[in-house]
Amino acid sequence: MTMKVVGQRVKRYDGMAHVTGETRFVDDVIVPGTLTIKAFRSPVAKGNIKDLDTSAAEAMPGVAGVITAEDVPCNAYGLVPDQPVLVEKAVRYKGEPIAAVAAVDEDTAVEAINKIKLDIEEEKPVFDPLEAMKPDAPKVRPEGNVFMFGERPFRQIILGDVEEGFKKADIIVENEYLHPSLEHAQLEPQASLAVPDAGGKLTIYTVSQALYFHLGQLLGILQMEPDKVQCKQWAPRTGSSWRHNAGFSDINYVGGTVGGGFGAKNDIHADHVTALLALKTGQPCKWRWTREEDLLYSTFRGAWRMTIKDGITKDGRIVARQIKSIRDAGAYSTLNFYVVDKHSFLAAGPYFIENVYVQGYCVYTNKPPASSMRGFGITPATFATEVQIDKIATQLGMDPWEIRFVNAFRKGEHTATRRVVNSVALVEVMQKLAEKAGVDLPDKLMTMTSTERG
Amino acid sequence: MAERQFFKATDPQEACDLLAQYGGKARLLAGGTDLMVAVNQRQLSPEVLVYLGDSGLNYINSESDNLVIGAATPFTDIMGSNLVREEAPLLAEVISHIASPAIRNVGTIGGNLANGSPAADSATALLALGASLKLVSKAGDRVVAVEEFFTGPGETTLEPTELIQEVIIPKKAGEAKWAYRKLGKRKAQTLSIVSVAICCPLDGGQCQGTRIALGAVAPTPILASEASALLEGKILSEGLIDESAKAAADASNPIDDVRGSAWYRRRAIEALVRQLLAQISA
Amino acid sequence: MYSLEFTVNGQLCQVAVDLKTTLLEVLRDKLFITSPKVGCNTGDCGTCSVLMNGKLVRSCITNALSAQGKEVTTIEGLAEAGELHPLQEAFHDNYGAQCGFCTPGMILASKALLDENPKPTREEAKEALSGNLCRCTGYGKIIDSVMAAAEQMAQAKS
The missing domain is CATH 3.30.365.10 (Aldehyde oxidase/xanthine dehydrogenase, molybdopterin binding domain)
Structure with missing residues (x-):
């Protein structure tokens, strides 16, 4: 018997689309009326947020929505759900997202970000693991x-x-x-597009390398029903953001086309924020990280x-x-x-x-x-x-x-x-x-x- | 906000008129390989752009003792010019190490200089070649030596109403020997950590008017004058090369930055000058 | 706003742009030609590469107004009469494309090379592609693809 595939050179199933430029990566999906997202990130490596004022950003013409920790139903995610989507109080690294803006275009979104006022009490950070292991080291985590x-x-x-x-x-x-x-330095930066569908459902175009892990986590983050309070308490190994009431059918999670990952896309970087802003504004929302953001703040x-x-x-x-x-x-x-x-x-x-x-x-x-x-x-x-x-x-x-x-x-x-x-x-x-x-x-x-x- | 304006200058005079009219608000656009990066990164939001791509500043001419290059001539054209390869091969070699083909296709020699970067690669070549620049404004023109053009990081003697019209390179007939080396994080598409260009006219084996140019190791591209003076009228020997290399390192004033430390740069200068002079004497 | 008129893949286009608009923004956001990618937006990675009057340029740092009256080619414009360009065939046959994100820019940079130098050495091919980054292939198969296309084009001519 001659084998069709075993022992033969097989062309890539997606190769033809790649060489003709037809492959549609997340940022290549264009939906009319899509808002542009920018993040407001922490200027310090460790600190305690005293006050966050987003009113000037919200009042700006062209700004459709601003979200902070208050807008996240379950603000803890990850396999061990310990990471907030947006920081509520404790900032743990420089560049950690605190708020996000969805606006008609990039210029407006950047201007709105610049109008967010943050009062933060800076604390002494620890950067060296050997220092961090000492008993009197600053506490990264409670x-x-x-x-x-x-x-x-x-x-x-x-x-x-x-x-x-x-x-x-x-x-x-x-x-x-x-x-x-x-740094992975994959050529496609972190990107996400969330499009609200009828009845509060979402279609999310994702760069995820771990679709089902991330779908589960997203459903946890977005859960609208009970467990809201409980889920904010972090407990080792017993993931709360894994427990959710929304069904898999509530998110149409579209992925599989990844412009290089190498492990950089095994964690959610953008899908949670685009989803929350799409639900809040009722409009499609896209977030493409700049190369600088990707190099500095992605995993x-x-x-x-x-x-x-x-x-x-x-x-x-x-x-x-x-x-x-x-x-x-x-x-x-x-x-x-x-x-x-x-x-x-x-x-x-x-x-x-x-x-x-x-x-x-x-x-x-x-x-x-x-x-x-x-x-x-x-x-x-x-x-x-x-x-x-x-x-x-x-x-x-x-x-x-x-x-x-x-x-x-x-x-x-x-x-x-x-x-x-x-x-x-x-x-x-x-x-x-x-x-x-x-x-x-x-x-x-x-x-x-x-x-x-x- | 005032209306933003875009002008396409059809000749250098028109560009000068626009600069005179708009002063500091106007920015010149040639290849845009520096300007547009700053625009994309929101460091710059020009109110008036004057485009030089069709202003008649793209030329390479031979004029008696000089090679004259229009400021808006793209690097690819200069690199591929037979005239440049014959009269100033050092310049062609240096340009081949700048960025990558796509950048060289549009990036211009005038833009590289006007940007005022201490790491501007074309500047080290021009310093070593003893080139000068013709600057023009509505008020007239003046010629400055390249070593007098740069005044600090990102700063030059250019007035806001002035532009670089052309680069004037004295032809090095006869026995001028040269050598160049650039150290970067990688071979292509990289800024210099250190670069050294040497032009060494030889008269019966003796150095006559050697010029040693250093890039990325001081607030501006510089000439290591003492390192060159040591060689004047002498035949290159191991001891002499060593002395000159040390003098070149002393002439540098590098900083620590993301690309390299001052410690490394000082040592790299010494090693490169030694290596390049040895190459010339061989 | 200014009116930019230029040709893209043989078609005359007219779009409104301002002083800060890049050629990449015009192609992607106004003409919906998405094969040039936003990889870095600083001219460093090469994923936005296009040909302008036959020369390789970075569309992300090309001021849109400097494309006035010029001819721009993206990878959508390479196939002729339904026939793929030999470079496209070669990249597919030799596994020159992996995740595909750098591929349009990589093929256009290769075309710029072969248009000028139909029989490049491997070294010349590396030099021509030195400004285009790829993180999947390690470049070996990309250079193989360029060499295979050059070979194929030379044979087709003779």
């Missing part, structure tokens, strides 16, 4: 600056006994690795500080690996805790190590919230562990290739979380890689296989 993974202030992974492992080791290699924050890959301590025997086997990682989460949980989870589960690398101890911390600071980016927390871990392997090789006087071959997963072995790996080919991949790179590896490495540990 419940504390360190995310609680259940009862522990860190995600803990234990396999075997690292202390016993270190005793068996011939050398110990310990290093600290820093990974800076990174990004948070910074990491990782300490790795390895115990290695003379033959290059890693017999114990201890990792302490600290993730700079910014002001809200977003997907940060999931990022730390994935990091902790896989930080030991694609190597079979019998004794592993990982502590993954997720620490709040007064910066814009970090969140997902390609590979979640695994990519920074890979950077750190692979540099660590090169350092081990130098210290042992061994070829770094050999360290990787000697420790690579073999079929039937397991990860630090005791997940048995059955489909493994790291040894073979490295052999192929060496071949392609023109690296002449010794026979003892080229004859190894993933099926058995030699």
Whole structure:
């Protein structure tokens, strides 16, 4: 039987629309009478709002609507619903949205934003996660600056006994690795268009990479019925904005065409605000972030500080690996805790190590919230562990290739979380890689296989 | 608010008349690659625009000892001009490192200079080449050397009623050797962190009137005069190059900004001058 | 307000603009031609690229009034008599388009190159596209697409 797709080169299903310019991204959807949205953002990184006066903006000709925290039925969202759509009192990062304006055009919207008066009591912010972890640090969040993974202030992974492992080791290699924050810089900025339909329903054109997550959260934010009070109280893990009375049919959520995401669009950035303003004004509302806003205030890959301590025997086997990682989460949980989870589960690398101890911390600071980016927390871990392997090789006087071959997963072995790996080919991949790179590896490495540990 | 007005100048004189009439309210528009960024970012909202695209300021001429370039000549035209490649190859090379093709297609040499940026790449080339500018206004014209044109970040000697008519570059016949290097965050579409342009006329192997121009390391693009003077009448040697490179670093007065630190810039200047002089002496 | 008259993809257009209006705003907001994108609005990313009198320009920092009397081409104007331009075919065949947001600008920048230099080297293609950013492809497949189109056009000629 000849396969139509398997083993064949298949053209992109949307490729033809891309090369003819027909692909319609969110900002390309044009609905007559659409209002332009601009946000009023906090000028300080930490503070307490004393007074917010939007009356001058509201009175301006051409302004159709202004919203503040008061207009948000359930002002807490996220997987752990801790992030307000618009700040009510406590500002946690510079640029955090406090109000939003919908006006006939961009010039009017910007002018209206400039007329909003804010009286804010500035407080001392904390930017460094290490500082934020100290007991007397300024509180980013009332419940504390360190995310609680259940009862522990860190995600803990234990396999075997690292202390016993270190005793068996011939050398110990310990290093600290820093990974800076990174911006996705996807070419399509955050954008959203909400169009009110008859009967209070909405059509929202979204850049979301996580349609159903976001649809659920939006229904929570917009809920018009009970639980209003309860939902404003933040409770760990038991999401309130997940509970909603509106049905999925109340929002026609149109997505799937994303002009680059890379994780930048796994959190709601604009859909909640366009939805609220569309409901308030009864008119279509569009919010396209400027590139500057996107770079400064959208989510990004948070910074990491990782300490790795390895115990290695003379033959290059890693017999114990201890990792302490600290993730700079910014002001809200977003997907940060999931990022730390994935990091902790896989930080030991694609190597079979019998004794592993990982502590993954997720620490709040007064910066814009970090969140997902390609590979979640695994990519920074890979950077750190692979540099660590090169350092081990130098210290042992061994070829770094050999360290990787000697420790690579073999079929039937397991990860630090005791997940048995059955489909493994790291040894073979490295052999192929060496071949392609023109690296002449010794026979003892080229004859190894993933099926058995030699 | 007064009615906003747009004028298309058909010759430099008309542009001068409009500048005289509207004074500081009027802004000149050529390629718009700086002006329109400021407009989009709401830093600028001009009341009067005078468009120079069809004002007859797009030309490259050879006039006896000089190469003369109209201020509204786009970079792409200058880069592709055989005349420029023969008489001032340094300028063509420098321009090839400015922004990217789309920007060079409309961005003009006069606009780059009038913008007054300390990092203006064409300025380092013109400083090294010993060029001067012909400025015109309704009252008449004057010629200023490029090193006297810039007065501070974003500031020049241009009066509000004046415009740059043309750039005058002395032809460097014979043995003038030159070298250029720009450091940016990436190769294209980037502002200089540091740039160095050197023009070194050689007479029997001896340096005669070397000009070393530095970009993005002082409030304006500058000439490292002492670094050049050290070389006068001498044959380039390793020791001499070293001395000159150090003098060039001393001549700089860089700042810390998002693109680079003063510490880095000072060291980069020294390294680049050393590298480029070595290239010239080879 | 001023009246701007210019040609877009062969059609004469007349729109009202003011001093601050950009060519990109005219195309997207007044003529509803949405293939040029708003990526940065500062001339840095290249998603708004169009051809003006055959030359590649950034429509986001092109003052609309400077397009007076000129001919503007967007990607909608590339196909002739229902036939795609070889660059469009090549980008589709060689996976030069991924999310598609940079694609119209990327193809127009490539066209500007091939119009002037029908047989570019890979280096020349990179230089020609140096002002157009892409975050998906890593550029390799984009350059492959340009080279494939050049090849195809050369064959069609001979």
